[in-house]
Amino acid sequence: MKKFFLYSAGFVAAIIAFGLLAPVAGLLVSGLLLAAGLHYYTESTSTFGKVMSLVVALAGLISALSNIPGFIGLVAIGIVFYIYKSRNNEKVEILSKKDDDPFTNFEREWANLNK
Template identity: 45%
Template sequence: MNKFWMTVIGVIAGIIALSNLGPIIGLAFSGVIIYIGVHYYLRSTSTAAKILWAIVGTVGALSAVSNVPAIIGVLAIAVLWYIYKNWNEETIAAPVKNDPFTNFEKQWDKLTK
C-alpha cells in the first residue's frame, strides 16, 4: 500500500476515532464500573453486599451496552496503529536458506586459505 492511500485511510480513521472519543471514554468508564462490581461481589460475604455489588455490575454492563459505537472508534484506533507501524516498512527479500553444506564449504575454504 503506498503512502497516499495510507494517508487517506489514516485521516479517515483519525476522524472516526475523534468522533467516537466520547463513547470510548464512556465504555472505559463502564468497564471500570463492571470491574469494581465483580471484584467486590467476589470478595463480599453477606447476601446484601452481594446483591448490591451485582446491581453495580449490572448498571455498568447496561452502560457498556449503550456505548457500543465505541467499538467502531476502537477499530479506527487499531487501523491508525497499523498504519503507524507500517509507514516505513520496506519490502523483505526472500529469506536466505541456511544450508549446512554451503556453510561447511564456506568455512572449509576459509580454513584452507
C-alpha cells in the same frame, strides 16, 4: 498509490477516532463499573453486598453493550495504531506466542546472567 491509500485511510480513521473520544471515555467508565462490581462481588461476604455489587456490574455491562459508538471508536483507534506501525515498518503482533516451558525460560535467563 498504496502509500496514498494508507495515509488517506489513516487520516479518515484518525478523524473518526477523535470524533468518538467521548463515547470511548464512556465505554471506559462502563468497563470500570463492570470491573468494580465484579471485584467487590468476589470480595463480599454478605448476601446484600453480593447483590448490590452484581447490580453495579450489570449496570456497567448494559451500559458498555449499548455504547456502539464507543466500539466504533476503539476500532478506529486500532486502525490508526496499525497504520502507524506499518508506516514505520514495524511488525504488528496482535497475539504473541510465549514459550512457557520452564526449562527454556531458565536457559534463557541463565544465558543472560552469564553475559
